[in-house]
Amino acid sequence: MKYEVVVLGAGINGLATAYCLKKQGVSNLAVLEQFQLGHSQGSSHGRSRITRSTYSTPKYVELMQLVHGSLWPAWEEAAGHPLLHKNPGIFFGPGIGGYQESLRGLPEVRVEEITAQEARRRFPPFLFPDSRQVLLDHTCAVVAADRTMRFLMDQVRDHVMENCQVQSIDRGPHIFLDTTRGGIECERLVVTAGPWTSRLVPQLQANLRPAHQDVGYFEIEASSQVGHFPVWVYAGEQADDSFYGLPEFERPGVKLARHRTGPHEDDPDRSIGEVLPAEAAADLQQFVDRQWSGTARLVGYDACIYTNTCSEDFLLDHLPDDPRVVVGAGFSGHGFKFAPLTGQVLAELALTGRTSFPEFERHRQAFRFASAACW
Ligand SMILES: Cc1cc2nc3c(=O)[nH]c(=O)nc-3n(C[C@H](O)[C@H](O)[C@H](O)COP(=O)(O)OP(=O)(O)OC[C@H]3O[C@@H](n4cnc5c(N)ncnc54)[C@H](O)[C@@H]3O)c2cc1C
Numbered sequence: 036m037k038y039e040v041v042v043l044g045a046g047i048n049g050l051a052t053a054y055c056l057k058k059q060g061v062s063n064l065a066v067l068e069q070f071q072l073g074h075s076q077g078s079s080h081g082r083s084r085i086t087r088s089t090y091s092t093p094k095y096v097e098l099m100q101l102v103h104g105s106l107w108p109a110w111e112e113a114a115g116h117p118l119l120h121k122n123p124g125i126f127f128g129p130g131i132g133g134y135q136e137s138l139r140g141l142p143e144v145r146v147e148e149i150t151a152q153e154a155r156r157r158f159p160p161f162l163f164p165d166s167r168q169v170l171l172d173h174t175c176a177v178v179a180a181d182r183t184m185r186f187l188m189d190q191v192r193d194h195v196m197e198n199c200q201v202q203s204i205d206r207g208p209h210i211f212l213d214t215t216r217g218g219i220e221c222e223r224l225v226v227t228a229g230p231w232t233s234r235l236v237p238q239l240q241a242n243l244r245p246a247h248q249d250v251g252y253f254e255i256e257a258s259s260q261v262g263h264f265p266v267w268v269y270a271g272e273q274a275d276d277s278f279y280g281l282p283e284f285e286r287p288g289v290k291l292a293r294h295r296t297g298p299h300e301d302d303p304d305r306s307i308g309e310v311l312p313a314e315a316a317a318d319l320q321q322f323v324d325r326q327w328s329g330t331a332r333l334v335g336y337d338a339c340i341y342t343n344t345c346s347e348d349f350l351l352d353h354l355p356d357d358p359r360v361v362v363g364a365g366f367s368g369h370g371f372k373f374a375p376l377t378g379q380v381l382a383e384l385a386l387t388g389r390t391s392f393p394e395f396e397r398h399r400q401a402f403r404f405a406s407a408a409c410w
Contacts, residue, residue, distance in 0.1 A: 079371065267281075298410050
C-alpha cells in the first residue's frame with residue numbers, strides 16, 4: 036500500500052492532523068492506530084479537559100487567543116454542536132507568581148485577580164488556605180473531549196487502519212513502515228504517537244518522559260455542575276506540587292488529579308487497574324482535606340498518561356535530517372486544548388514546511404527539535 040501522507044497514531048493530535056490534511060485536499064491519506072479508535076491506553080480519552088488562557092509563559096497565552104478566537108469555533112461549526120462549555124476558571128496557591136508575571140504583559144486577556152476572601156464566597160467548597168490572590172480566568176471552558184474525539188473520528192474514519200501497529204520506520208528513498216498489517220509506503224509521515232513516540236523516533240529518548248496519571252472523581256456537597264463549579268489549577272510552592280480539576284461532566288463526580296510532570300518515567304504499555312491506587316487516593320484525599328470544606332466521596336477513577344518534556348514545551352517540527360517526517364510530541368499534560376492549532380500546524384509542516392499562523396511562526400523556534408532540552 037502506498038500513500039501520499041501517513042499519520043501515525045489516532046489520539047487527538049493524529050486525528051486533528053488527519054482532519055486538517057483532508058480539508059487541505061489530501062485524499063491519499065492513511066491514519067495508522069495500534070489499538071481501536073477511542074481506546075483508553077493513551078492520553079486522549081476521557082469526558083473532559085480544561086481550556087484556559089492563564090499560562091506562565093506568554094507564548095501560550097498568545098496562542099490560546101488564536102485557538103479560542105477562531106479555531107475551536109470553526110470546529111464547533113463543522114461539528115454542528117458545542118465542543119467548549121464556558122465555565123469560570125480559577126488559579127490559586129503559593130505558586131501562581133509565574134501566571135501573574137506572564138499575564139501582566141497581556142492586559143487584554145480577560146483574567147482578573149480577586150482576593151481569597153472573595154473567591155471563598157464565590158467558589159465553595161474551596162477554602163484557599165495558602166492563597167492571598169486568586170486568578171479568575173473568564174476565557175476558560177470545559178472541553179467536551181470525548182465528543183471532540185468522536186467528531187474527528189467521524190470526519191476521517193474512512194482513512195483509519197485500526198489494530199495496525201507500526202513496528203519500524205525505514206527512511207530510504209521512500210518512507211517504508213513495517214506494520215502488523217503489512218508494509219506501507221508513504222511520501223510524507225506525521226508521527227503523533229504520544230507516549231510511544233521515542234520508541235519510533237529514538238533520537239527523542241532524552242527529551243520525552245511518559246508519566247502515568249491517576250484521576251479521581253468525587254461526589255461533593257456543593258454544586259458540582261458546569262457553570263456552578265470552576266475548572267481550576269492549584270500551584271504549590273514546588274513545581275511538582277500541582278493539582279487541577281473540573282466540574283461534573285457527562286459522568287458522576289467532579290474531576291480531581293495531581294499534575295505529574297517531573298522526570299519520572301512510566302512504561303506506556305503498563306497494566307492499568309480498575310480502582311484508584313491507595314497511594315494516589317491518599318494523595319488526593321490530603322488535597323481535599325487541606326483545600327475543600329465538607330466531604331468528598333470517591334465515585335470514579337480514570338488512568339491516563341502524559342508525555343513530558345522538561346520545559347513542558349511541545350515538540351512540533353520536522354526531523355532535523357529529514358523534512359519528509361514531521362513529529363508532534365511532548366504535550367506534557369496540556370495539549371488537548373491546542374489540538375485545532377497543532378493539527379493544522381502539523382498538516383501544514385508536512386505539506387509545505389511552513390504554517391499559515393504568524394502567531395505560531397513568531398514562536399516556532401521554541402517548538403523545534405533544536406530547542407528541546409534533555410532531561
Ligand atoms: C489525565 C489527563 C488530563 C489532561 N488534562 C488536560 C486538560 O485539562 N487540558 C489540556 O489541554 N490537555 C490535557 N491533557 C493533555 C492531553 O490530553 C494530551 O496532551 C493529548 O491527549 C495528547 O494527545 P496525542 O494525540 O499526542 O497522544 P495520544 O492520545 O497518546 O495518541 C497517540 C496515539 O498513537 C498510537 N500509537 C502509538 N504508537 C503506535 C504505533 N507504533 N503504531 C500505531 N499507533 C501507535 C497510540 O495508540 C495512541 O492512540 C490531559 C492528559 C491527561 C492524561
